[in-house]
Amino acid sequence: MNTQEKQQKYEQLVRDMHADVYRYAYWLIKDKAIAEDVVQETFLRAWKSLDSLKDDKAAKAWLITILRRENARRFERKQFDLVDMDDVSLADDGPMHETQIEHGELHKLMENLSEEYREPLMLQVIFGYNGEEIAQELSLNKNTVMTRLFRARNQLKEALEKGEK
């Protein structure tokens, strides 16, 4: 791959994937500014090791893996100012767009899901992963993944029903 091909491939990757990758980062981290930083680092790593991406169809999984690793690295840095993510969630994020207003309650409920439920759910919903693909990405067995997906929706469903009463 020559430089121009590499550049084109990278730009295509950014255009196709940046929105989904950012959204996934957002739901993983629950903080817009940190999610944006992690996405920038993810794409820097992607640019640097683009040669190792042989199969374009695997780009999605490849980026998700880089992103999860970059996110984990945040906690390894000794200077990192650890804050309680729940304290910096969406409290003062300005006007929400229409869908978010409509689903404001659901947004909160999704944020409050524990990470082990939220992450597989987002892989399924945002990226259209099936149970096996999620299992592979998260190094879990498929039954565990399916149980977590069931529990995630069950918690959301019950909380919404409770809210309606």
Added chain:
Amino acid sequence: MSLNTDNDKIRQSIMADPATSDAEITAAINADENLKEFQIAMLELDKAIKETSEVAVPEGLMDKLLHIPQSDAAETPTAEEQPETKQNKVVALSSKRNHIVQLALAASIAFAVGLSFTLFNQNPDIRSGADLALAHMYHERAYTQRVSREVSLEEVNTKLATFGGEMLNAIGQVTYANFCFFESQKSLHLVMHTESGDITLFVTPKDLKNEIDSQFQDDAYEGRSWKMQEADITIIGEKGKLDPELETRIRQSMQFSA
């Protein structure tokens, strides 16, 4: 296994994957109106989850990401670095400046056609940390001006926190604050409007291979660099306008903790 247990298991499967194409589950759904209704309700919930998951992508994020190959290339020194004496450095820098500006200009144009990586990565003129800082400033200048806005001290401090740093009071209005990369290491690039004109400030990690000289200059710009507890600071301003007091004020305003 009782019928109820079967039914529960199928409901669980539907909740784990409402759009399932599993033959056994699909057959069970087709044979039972209640299950069919349940699946429809779960598909509706999923639609709402999907819509909720689609949070707004920050404005300018795609531009920043598309810009990564350019800034990464500008900040990667060549492999064949050669030691240079301090004496000939200032002279060398002046004569190099035009070349670097040309390269930066060419790179901005080449951005569209994807050639700048080659230009910068093979640039034999960038040899020292000071060269790198100046080249970085030149290369990003058009971009930082284009996306210039009022950045709050709070936002600056969120980014500085990555380096364990904090800016206690504003030295001037910050108009650009974004992470960048020096030698592929995460750094921070600030532009601020001060009494000394527009100043570029870099926060770089301590272990750069090419240390930045404490004072440097070329035809048009001058810079100062100093070490702080957890990071190094470099400022660049227009030649003759960079007030020496600025360094003192920045030193007093910035705090780093391990």
